[in-house]
Amino acid sequence: xxxxxxxxxxxxxxxxxxxLLLGWMLVPLIMTLWFSFTKYLPLRGDSIxxxxxxxxxxxxxxxxxxxxxxxxxxxxxxxxxxxLLITVVLGILxxxxxxxxxxxxxxxxxxxxxxxxxxxxVSALVWKNMLMDxxxxxxxxxxxxxxxxxxxxxxxxxxxxxxxxxSWQWLPFATLILLTAIQSLDSEQLEAAExxxxxxxxxxxxxxxxxxxxxxxxxxxxxxxxxxxxxxxxFVTTGGAFGTRxxxxxxxxxxxxxxxxxxxxxxxxYAIILANIVAIFLMRIVGKNLDT
Amino acid sequence: MARAVxxxxxxxxxxxxxxxxxxxxxxxxxxxxxxxxxxxxxxNDPPLFFAFDWTLENYAVVQERxxxxxxxWNSVIIAGGSTILGILVAIPAAWSMAFVPSxxxxxxxxxxxxxxxxxxxxxxxxxxxxxxxxxxLDTRGGLMVVLMLINLPIIVWMLYTYFKEIxxxxxxxxxxxxxxxxxxxxxxxxxxxxxxxxSTVLLNFILAWNExxxxxxxxxxxxxxxxxxxxxxxxxxxxxxxKLSAASTMAIAPILILGWFSQKQLVRGLTxxxxx
Numbered sequence: 144x145x146x147x148x149x150x151x152x153x154x155x156x157x158x159x160x161x162x163l164l165l166g167w168m169l170v171p172l173i174m175t176l177w178f179s180f181t182k183y184l185p186l187r188g189d190s191i192x193x194x195x196x197x198x199x200x201x202x203x204x205x206x207x208x209x210x211x212x213x214x215x216x217x218x219x220x221x222x223x224x225x226x227l228l229i230t231v232v233l234g235i236l237x238x239x240x241x242x243x244x245x246x247x248x249x250x251x252x253x254x255x256x257x258x259x260x261x262x263x264x265v266s267a268l269v270w271k272n273m274l275m276d277x278x279x280x281x282x283x284x285x286x287x288x289x290x291x292x293x294x295x296x297x298x299x300x301x302x303x304x305x306x307x308x309x310s311w312q313w314l315p316f317a318t319l320i321l322l323t324a325i326q327s328l329d330s331e332q333l334e335a336a337e338x339x340x341x342x343x344x345x346x347x348x349x350x351x352x353x354x355x356x357x358x359x360x361x362x363x364x365x366x367x368x369x370x371x372x373x374x375x376x377x378f379v380t381t382g383g384a385f386g387t388r389x390x391x392x393x394x395x396x397x398x399x400x401x402x403x404x405x406x407x408x409x410x411x412x413y414a415i416i417l418a419n420i421v422a423i424f425l426m427r428i429v430g431k432n433l434d435t
Numbered sequence: 436m437a438r439a440v441x442x443x444x445x446x447x448x449x450x451x452x453x454x455x456x457x458x459x460x461x462x463x464x465x466x467x468x469x470x471x472x473x474x475x476x477x478x479n480d481p482p483l484f485f486a487f488d489w490t491l492e493n494y495a496v497v498q499e500r501x502x503x504x505x506x507x508w509n510s511v512i513i514a515g516g517s518t519i520l521g522i523l524v525a526i527p528a529a530w531s532m533a534f535v536p537s538x539x540x541x542x543x544x545x546x547x548x549x550x551x552x553x554x555x556x557x558x559x560x561x562x563x564x565x566x567x568x569x570x571x572l573d574t575r576g577g578l579m580v581v582l583m584l585i586n587l588p589i590i591v592w593m594l595y596t597y598f599k600e601i602x603x604x605x606x607x608x609x610x611x612x613x614x615x616x617x618x619x620x621x622x623x624x625x626x627x628x629x630x631x632x633x634s635t636v637l638l639n640f641i642l643a644w645n646e647x648x649x650x651x652x653x654x655x656x657x658x659x660x661x662x663x664x665x666x667x668x669x670x671x672x673x674x675x676x677x678k679l680s681a682a683s684t685m686a687i688a689p690i691l692i693l694g695w696f697s698q699k700q701l702v703r704g705l706t707x708x709x710x711x
Contacts, residue, residue, distance in 0.1 A: 153531035171558035260694035375647035411557030
């Protein structure tokens with residue numbers, strides 16, 4: 144159907160989007176790469192106009208050997224892993240529950256999805272103050288009611304608290320996608336298994352879970368990409384203190400607080416590599432789906 | 436053969452689902468409720484669920500003390516502007532990929548998606564430098580362009596999956612009946628594409644409204660949208676729960692309402708068509 148003329152017209156129509164994204168990707172990326180090999184401290188008078196000193200890979204080795212690097216990797220892994228575990232497990236259970244016949248299903252769905260639409264700064268501040276404040280938060284009221292000592296959540300259990308906040312934000316996403324996947328499950332297969340006397344747990348393990356495998360993978364990959372760059376939730380709750388400094392936050396501090404652009408850029412390159420490893424897997428799955 | 440569901444089982448599922456639903460919704464409910472209390476009532480122990488004097492004072496104070504409307508307006512302009520810009524750039528691209536696919540279409544789509552995975556913090560300084568160079572720091576226009584670019588892959592993808600669903604035979608039939616290209620576009624394609632475009636606009640407006648990395652890092656006093664306005668509440672001064680609640684409620688209410696309309700498209704938009 145496509146003629147030569149319509150092909151070149153199609154290319155013209157695609158050009159603006161492609162050119163814009165290419166520029167958006169390449170220009171900052173090349174600058175970051177360049178800075179990562181230089182000594183670039185704007186507060187000490189370094190600037191692009193005066194020329195930056197080439198320092199080879201020393202920023203890279205300094206970033207890795209700094210005492211805050213490995214803790215930040217650990218924090219990142221705990222945060223991403225914790226949120227993934229909570230949202231996927233609870234998401235599966237919740238999706239299976241919401242798939243059952245009940246009264247007011249539409250309203251429950253709306254209630255469950257709502258947190259996803261709350262802007263990150265609002266959810267972080269609401270949790271920090273209204274719920275987790277050690278003096279006036281709801282949790283402290285609850286603790287005192289049961290005669291327990293209120294907990295200073297964001298100081299004493301800072302990392303778990305942030306995991307909790309972020310999980311609350313992302314549980315709706317996981318639930319919604321898994322629910323969509325569950326609804327495409329052939330119910331006759333389940334009924335046949337039930338008549339053959341397969342117990343509920345076996346039906347779940349051998350029929351439901353395999354059916355959800357693809358959706359679960361997609362949830363994990365997409366969430367990982369967003370979770371690796373969690374920022375606002377840390378920024379407004381702990382500001383990176385009390386062991387909540389992730390790799391993203393460490394880079395942010397190097398670049399903005401200490402204005403060490405060379406070092407921060409080297410960290411940025413590490414973060415880009417990390418994100419790309421995850422991205423490759425996601426792209427494979429999405430790409431496979433394009434053929435069908 | 437549909438399975439008969441016992442009423443008893445339905446009651447149990449309903450109770451369980453509502454309990455969990457309300458529990459998940461509680462922080463939002465509590466914020467909205469607190470916004471109508473006085474500051475003293477907001478921190479009352481035990482917490483007040485019903486018996487308090489409803490007041491709108493907090494809303495007035497928030498507006499008066501921090502010029503809330505300015506931030507709201509910035510959010511509307513930035514989120515709206517970036518969505519419109521994105522749609523204008525994306526429609527022709529998605530259109531041509533859906534209707535005149537080539538061998539490279541798939542690669543281009545995947546490459547576009549890959550730009551979305553670049554961690555923002557990795558390019559924070561270069562972008563700030565470019566913003567300083569072109570006097571874009573703390574301007575709505577600059578932020579509009581950045582948000583357009585970060586959401587462009589999602590917009591192209593969503594539109595592409597919608598356009599793909601428009602059957603090509605209808606176009607051929609229209610052509611057979613002697614429709615000109617203009618008529619074909621205006622009377623055949625556009626009406627079929629509008630629902631998809633509308634969902635795309637909705638979801639991207641929401642994403643842009645809630646974006647909280649670039650909006651926090653590239654704005655100061657003039658162009659700061661609601662995300663930055665709310666973040667300024669992170670250093671409390673005295674009693675402020677009720678005011679924080681009022682500010683938060685105003686920031687999330689419009690999006691909650693839009694979000695409920697877009698929940699069906701959410702899955703498609705955020706999984707790039709991989710889960711339908």
